[in-house]
Amino acid sequence: MTTGIYLDNNATTMVAPEVVEEMLPFFSEQFGNPSSLHQFGNKVGRRLKKARKQIQVLLGAEHDSEIIFTSCGTESDSTAILSALKAQPDRRTIITTIVEHPAVLSLCEYLEKDDYIVHYLKVDKKGRLDMQEYISLLSDEVAIVSIMWANNESGTLFPIEEMAELSRSAGVIFHTDAVQAVGKLPMNLKENSVDMLSLSGHKLHAPKGIGVLYLRRGVRFRPLLRGGHQERGRRAGTENSASIVALGKACEMAQENMWHEKSEVKAMRDRLEHGIIEAVSHCFVTGDPNNRLPNTCNIAFEYIEGEAILLLLNKLGIAASSGSACTSGSLEPSHVMRAMDIPFTAAHGSVRFSFSRYNTMEEVEKVIRAVPPIVAQLRKLSPYWDGNGPVEDSEKVFSPNYA
Amino acid sequence: MWDYSETVQEHFFNPRNAGAVENANATGDVGSLSCGDALRLTLKIDKKNEVIIRAGFQTFGCGSAIASSSALTEIIKGMTIDNALKVSNQDIADYLDGLPPEKMHCSVMGREALHAAIANYRGEVWQDDHEEGALVCKCFAIDEVLIEETIRENALKTVEDVSNFTKAGGGCSSCHEGIENILARVMAENGEKFDPNAVAGEIVKPTSGLTNIQRMKRIDALIDEIRPNLQRDHGDVELLEVDGKNIYVKMTGACSGCHMATTTLGGIQQHLAEGLGEFIQVLPAEALVQRTSSGAQ
Numbered sequence: 001m002t003t004g005i006y007l008d009n010n011a012t013t014m015v016a017p018e019v020v021e022e023m024l025p026f027f028s029e030q031f032g033n034p035s036s037l038h039q040f041g042n043k044v045g046r047r048l049k050k051a052r053k054q055i056q057v058l059l060g061a062e063h064d065s066e067i068i069f070t071s072c073g074t075e076s077d078s079t080a081i082l083s084a085l086k087a088q089p090d091r092r093t094i095i096t097t098i099v100e101h102p103a104v105l106s107l108c109e110y111l112e113k114d115d116y117i118v119h120y121l122k123v124d125k126k127g128r129l130d131m132q133e134y135i136s137l138l139s140d141e142v143a144i145v146s147i148m149w150a151n152n153e154s155g156t157l158f159p160i161e162e163m164a165e166l167s168r169s170a171g172v173i174f175h176t177d178a179v180q181a182v183g184k185l186p187m188n189l190k191e192n193s194v195d196m197l198s199l200s201g202h203k204l205h206a207p208k209g210i211g212v213l214y215l216r217r218g219v220r221f222r223p224l225l226r227g228g229h230q231e232r233g234r235r236a237g238t239e240n241s242a243s244i245v246a247l248g249k250a251c252e253m254a255q256e257n258m259w260h261e262k263s264e265v266k267a268m269r270d271r272l273e274h275g276i277i278e279a280v281s282h283c284f285v286t287g288d289p290n291n292r293l294p295n296t297c298n299i300a301f302e303y304i305e306g307e308a309i310l311l312l313l314n315k316l317g318i319a320a321s322s323g324s325a326c327t328s329g330s331l332e333p334s335h336v337m338r339a340m341d342i343p344f345t346a347a348h349g350s351v352r353f354s355f356s357r358y359n360t361m362e363e364v365e366k367v368i369r370a371v372p373p374i375v376a377q378l379r380k381l382s383p384y385w386d387g388n389g390p391v392e393d394s395e396k397v398f399s400p401n402y403a
Numbered sequence: 404m405w406d407y408s409e410t411v412q413e414h415f416f417n418p419r420n421a422g423a424v425e426n427a428n429a430t431g432d433v434g435s436l437s438c439g440d441a442l443r444l445t446l447k448i449d450k451k452n453e454v455i456i457r458a459g460f461q462t463f464g465c466g467s468a469i470a471s472s473s474a475l476t477e478i479i480k481g482m483t484i485d486n487a488l489k490v491s492n493q494d495i496a497d498y499l500d501g502l503p504p505e506k507m508h509c510s511v512m513g514r515e516a517l518h519a520a521i522a523n524y525r526g527e528v529w530q531d532d533h534e535e536g537a538l539v540c541k542c543f544a545i546d547e548v549l550i551e552e553t554i555r556e557n558a559l560k561t562v563e564d565v566s567n568f569t570k571a572g573g574g575c576s577s578c579h580e581g582i583e584n585i586l587a588r589v590m591a592e593n594g595e596k597f598d599p600n601a602v603a604g605e606i607v608k609p610t611s612g613l614t615n616i617q618r619m620k621r622i623d624a625l626i627d628e629i630r631p632n633l634q635r636d637h638g639d640v641e642l643l644e645v646d647g648k649n650i651y652v653k654m655t656g657a658c659s660g661c662h663m664a665t666t667t668l669g670g671i672q673q674h675l676a677e678g679l680g681e682f683i684q685v686l687p688a689e690a691l692v693q694r695t696s697s698g699a700q
Contacts, residue, residue, distance in 0.1 A: 303463065304463065305440075305464050305465050306439075307466055308415070311412075315416065324439050324465065325438055325439045326439055326440070326464070332438070344436040344439070345463070348463075380421065381418065381421050381422075381460075381461060381469060383432070383441060383442070383461035383463055384463060398441070400432045400433050400434040400441045
């Protein structure tokens with residue numbers, strides 16, 4: 001294991017050592033094409049079947065044939081949305097949210113150029129949706145609703161089961177991007193009304209380059225990639241067998257550790273959050289603290305900028321991420337922070353700490369000790385800060401020329 | 404994360420002249436809160452000889468914004484304000500051994516803070532015409548606003564036009580979709596429709612009218628002009644052969660084998676073409692070897 005404290009598990013996770021061990025033979029002796037009849041392929045085919053079962057169990061899906069392997073979460077999202085449009089050419093409207101991942105947002109913006117209508121549901125200051133607005137938009141013109149289960153930046157959860165139910169009553173296909181939620185929250189897809197769900201291997205200790213689209217039996221579907229008969233013709237292309245086997249193992253381990261997420265991981269997150277809030281003035285938790293992923297905490301540090309915080313944390317071997325414009329090279333802070341109406345002076349200073357079951361309480365204590373001096377050091381440089389607090393009437397005292 | 408030079412990191416971790424200067428007689432506030440970069444520069448200027456005695460900065464911003472502010476204060480300390488006004492944003496970037504293209508605006512902000520502070524000292528009102536858009540072309544660091552304005556002013560109609568006027572899109576070409584979208588949007592203002600098959604407008608260039616010797620010397624001089632840019636990245640270029648419109652060069656130092664070598668060649672080609680006022684092609688040393696071995700002339 002590498003040294004350093006890794007608190008950026010919503011970005012990606014370490015591949016579990018057991019998972020690596022499980023997948024290695026599929027690069028060497030188990031190299032066969034699972035579609036082949038001979039023994040080389042046949043053995044691999046049987047292992048893919050097992051992996052499909054393991055994923056089915058974690059999702060609580062009714063049939064293993066509802067699992068379609070893809071290359072990543074983004075591919076699953078694109079497949080789901082484009083399939084719904086292709087299968088129902090008369091329906092040209094999409095409902096999604098303003099805080100989705102770019103995998104959905106960029107595609108929707110692109111579809112708008114082809115005259116599709118996209119409704120972006122807004123969120124309140126805690127990142128919550130207005131269910132009345134959602135209900136009012138459901139109609140027989142809507143091809144698909146695509147809503148994330150958990151927000152990658154704030155960890156805020158959306159009421160997916162309720163929204164899927166409403167969507168089904170209105171006769172609309174419901175898709176959820178659940179890449180942040182799978183493995184962290186128990187799921188039982190056979191009992192709810194979700195029609196399609198995206199998951200991504202590398203968010204739950206499997207490798208990068210493997211994803212799944214869950215497709216409920218009976219939902220009309222049009223493939224994105226056509227070609228061979230792999231995945232029953234729903235996603236052509238020779239199977240990434242090593243990664244599929246790895247994802248199966250990772251899902252099995254996630255299932256076994258589900259209790260750990262709710263208890264131990266959540267305890268570490270809560271300790272970090274309380275520790276920092278107690279020690280640092282003028283900072284606050286973003287999103288909906290009472291309804292979020294157990295592993296995620298997003299704190300906005302006012303009057304300083306996130307990239308600078310990350311660089312100083314990184315110097316101490318602590319990895320986190322930020323919603324500041326500078327970390328992404330864009331001109332605006334994160335669209336999620338802006339959607340929640342967080343002021344610029346705080347949005348740029350938002351830092352996300354995201355845990356996994358491989359973190360320890362000892363690491364948490366180290367981070368709690370590291371953060372306050374870093375914040376103090378940067379505030380000392382900030383034109384909005386004076387000694388022990390923000391300058392009074394900061395907007396009048398410092399109003400730069402082209403704000 | 405960004406590929407910051409050692410000097411940028413050093414100035415970020417140990418910023419010089421942080422904090423406000425006491426009894427300052429010049430203050431410049433610039434930046435944009437929405438972009439997450441804002442800077443207050445305070446100066447103590449000696450009224451007798453107009454020399455900057457002390458400079459201090461307070462910055463709300465990222466690593467390179469803090470490093471650029473620190474570098475700026477180091478550069479201008481001890482300068483007369485007339486000399487300080489000659490400091491360009493490139494000087495600040497050079498002082499830091501370069502900035503990533505997305506971060507060049509941090510050095511621009513430094514220069515503007517300086518101009519604002521000196522205007523404040525002189526009792527003038529500093530007006531800024533600065534407007535910045537999202538970065539479109541990462542090879543040449545060209546933003547959306549510049550592309551939009553150039554399209555509007557020159558009635559450009561193709562991606563090639565845009566590359567010829569702004570350089571945007573002249574490198575790796577991955578921003579061509581973005582440029583097409585900007586073209587479509589700006590052309591729609593006049594009720595025009597973007598046509599991907601349109602042919603780029605002719606650029607009127609003076610014919611060179613040079614003798615062979617003059618032309619070779621001119622090529623050599625033009626290469627010397629851009630050499631400092633390459634040397635800043637620890638690379639260099641050597642003129643090998645001139646054969647009509649084909650000019651062969653050898654990339655050396657860090658430029659040899661750099662994955663941006665093609666982009667760099669493109670930049671050299673553009674500079675030579677502009678300087679000579681004729682169409683030329685800059686080719687790498689390998690092409691010369693091929694030409695020689697195949698016996699082609």
